[in-house]
Amino acid sequence: MPQAPPSNSRIAEALDELGDLYELDGAVIHRVLAYRNAATVVRDAPVSVAALTSAGRVTELAGIGATLEQKIRDLIETGDIPAAVKLRTRFPAGLLELTHLPGLGPKRARRLFDELGIDSPQALREAAQAQRLRSLRGFGAKFEEAMLEALADAAPRPRARRTTLDRALAVGEQLLGALRELDPAARIELAGSSRRRAESVKDLDVVLDNPELLDRVGSLELIESASRTSAGAATARTHNGVRVELRAVAPEQFGNLLQHLTGSARHNAALRERAVRAGLHVSEYGVLDDATQTTRTFAGEEELYGALGLRYIEPELREDRGEIEAAAAGALPKLIELDDIRGDLHTHTTASDGTTTIAELALAARERGHAYLAITDHSATHGFGNEVSPDQLRRQIELIHEADAEIDGIRLLAGSEVNVLPDGRLDYDDELLAALDWVIASVHTAFSIGSEAMTARVLAAASHPLVDALGHLTGRMIERRAPYAIDVDAVIAACADSGTLLEINSSPRRRDLNEVHARAAAAAGVGLLINSDAHSPAGLDALRYGVWTARRAWLGPEQVLNTLEWPALERRLKRHR
DNA sequence: GCCGTTTTCGGCCCGACTGTTTTCAGTCG
Numbered sequence: 001m002p003q004a005p006p007s008n009s010r011i012a013e014a015l016d017e018l019g020d021l022y023e024l025d026g027a028v029i030h031r032v033l034a035y036r037n038a039a040t041v042v043r044d045a046p047v048s049v050a051a052l053t054s055a056g057r058v059t060e061l062a063g064i065g066a067t068l069e070q071k072i073r074d075l076i077e078t079g080d081i082p083a084a085v086k087l088r089t090r091f092p093a094g095l096l097e098l099t100h101l102p103g104l105g106p107k108r109a110r111r112l113f114d115e116l117g118i119d120s121p122q123a124l125r126e127a128a129q130a131q132r133l134r135s136l137r138g139f140g141a142k143f144e145e146a147m148l149e150a151l152a153d154a155a156p157r158p159r160a161r162r163t164t165l166d167r168a169l170a171v172g173e174q175l176l177g178a179l180r181e182l183d184p185a186a187r188i189e190l191a192g193s194s195r196r197r198a199e200s201v202k203d204l205d206v207v208l209d210n211p212e213l214l215d216r217v218g219s220l221e222l223i224e225s226a227s228r229t230s231a232g233a234a235t236a237r238t239h240n241g242v243r244v245e246l247r248a249v250a251p252e253q254f255g256n257l258l259q260h261l262t263g264s265a266r267h268n269a270a271l272r273e274r275a276v277r278a279g280l281h282v283s284e285y286g287v288l289d290d291a292t293q294t295t296r297t298f299a300g301e302e303e304l305y306g307a308l309g310l311r312y313i314e315p316e317l318r319e320d321r322g323e324i325e326a327a328a329a330g331a332l333p334k335l336i337e338l339d340d341i342r343g344d345l346h347t348h349t350t351a352s353d354g355t356t357t358i359a360e361l362a363l364a365a366r367e368r369g370h371a372y373l374a375i376t377d378h379s380a381t382h383g384f385g386n387e388v389s390p391d392q393l394r395r396q397i398e399l400i401h402e403a404d405a406e407i408d409g410i411r412l413l414a415g416s417e418v419n420v421l422p423d424g425r426l427d428y429d430d431e432l433l434a435a436l437d438w439v440i441a442s443v444h445t446a447f448s449i450g451s452e453a454m455t456a457r458v459l460a461a462a463s464h465p466l467v468d469a470l471g472h473l474t475g476r477m478i479e480r481r482a483p484y485a486i487d488v489d490a491v492i493a494a495c496a497d498s499g500t501l502l503e504i505n506s507s508p509r510r511r512d513l514n515e516v517h518a519r520a521a522a523a524a525g526v527g528l529l530i531n532s533d534a535h536s537p538a539g540l541d542a543l544r545y546g547v548w549t550a551r552r553a554w555l556g557p558e559q560v561l562n563t564l565e566w567p568a569l570e571r572r573l574k575r576h577r
Numbered sequence: 578g579c580c581g582t583t584t585t586c587g588g589c590c591c592g593a594c595t596g597t598t599t600t601c602a603g604t605c606g
Contacts (some may be wrong), residue, residue: 027578029588034578065579103595105604138603142596265606272590277582283591492580 424460
């Protein structure tokens, strides 16, 4: 029986596992890294890798050659990779798990397995408690302690939870403001994943050019504790538990350190590999030239990238997804900016679960420069007790039109965020939907119906002539809830076909579509939207998170349709075509 | 295992830290 083709994330998982197995088997590290690299490339691919493989084109992806093509083909056709099946008989799953403990890598895990028979976290705990690890050459009491600590940490929560970007930035922007008050002349920048505007961050990285500030961080109101870790570094913790790493550097070297700490690790590795081919060695301290044996430093990142023969690369693009090649060819995209957005097409009022009235929200949107605003309260079966019945919606449409007539300077659109029922039907009948200016359809209930049913459900909504767009397609909540099972590729294809738009929901908890799906949708020719999903006036400001997701998806303003004025956008809707 | 302004072999980013070591391997970011 033909199986559904494996998703990109499933293929990536299999390649990661095989890399781990080869590593335990003692393969040369570069072979292992090739598998890990391939896993990331597959995970980030903007198209279905299974489909690409079937079409014989998978080796077009950088890092996938003939061998990996065959392994992916095996996975698609048989559901597994023969090499992995074989290695699994030699290395138990518990051993693989051990290599993921902090402080324990494949080399030492393998020795524990070979010499002490340790093949699971439980066996490691018992051996550490019995102080049997120190009998091995190169292992000592400190290592036993470290392992017990790592095991204790790992047990209650499988992995340390990361902080969503909004929570990290709330602290980061406040911290930068406080530091700038201490020294208005200093250069102070965020680096790391928060500067790349990633979905979540582990900690905050701050780069500054005044080392004296490192000693004064502890005196700031939002800091719980701080300590100097070296001449040029300090670490701190905020009262709400965000870790901050601060680094100070001379102004003439600021660009080097900022670039280094902004990352990502993959971007930096790819950048350095490319530089080596030109006889240049890049580190956080400078660029060493083989030919002259001199190290050049740079005050700014622009000059640093320039010295490597590259255009400046925006932080959001620095994920090794082709940006270095594009920068070398002068082919980087012009990315969308917050100011490009002309209107917001997904918001809530007190008619459903919002906290604000139509008029308040309209004025707040006008203040933010929006030319139009769709009020899209939840429909009749939202299921949380704050839904809008058909009669209430008829009244709501009148209220929105009245407010539109009263308030100048912004166009108010009568809309709805219509629930997609488990069988694909919508909450309101077509006559009522046709009375609305704007309809966005979303799934809010029955997440666990399985990929096939969920895909059919959403495809039914996408094909409805009165559904203008689909909201938060995968239902994921960052760091809290995995996306429900759904064939995103199939939905993208259907939207490209029907002219249904796809939303990038800007709520910092959602950012759904994510950047990989958004890039795939744009590549398929689907029109995208960036909406706030605001439930209050302040919620309108969430748009920047959606814009950052769009930038990480390489999108320009022309691919995001709410950069258009409403009349131009309205003409693009499928119901008017 | 991949890849080529080193094209079919011989390389493959850079540095800090840790614990156990007398010079370094392993791990991490």
